[in-house]
Amino acid sequence: MAKAVRASLGDTWITCQVCRGDQFRERGVKLDSTGLEFMNWAWADETATRLICHRCGYVHLFVNRNLRLHKVKG
Template identity: 30%
Template sequence: MAKSEKVQVAGNNLVCPVCGYDEFWKRETLMNTAGATFLGFDWANQAAQNYICDKCGYVYWFLEK
């Protein structure tokens, strides 16, 4: 499992809205679309950065513009 850490997004400290904890571990998740999946191009989908609360499991999703 990844090591949890404090995270800043856009200059703000990330805090879990459910339990108030301030340490998260991160992962990347593909934002699959039906068309790309149908054609076998899942790898071409955009990826979102996820931060998961290390205490309760709440997941933040951030998609780069």
């Protein structure tokens, strides 16, 4: 299983919208668009950060580049 992280935007800590958990698994996500795929320019699409709640599994997507990830000790 992936290492748990906590996340923040500035001084605000991110919690799960469903269960209020504060630990997540993180993965990058490519936000593909049909037009760029058709022209073989998928590499130019924007990326997002996917945070999957460790407690309930709800998936959160963030495009904000100010999102900071913090390792959970232990």
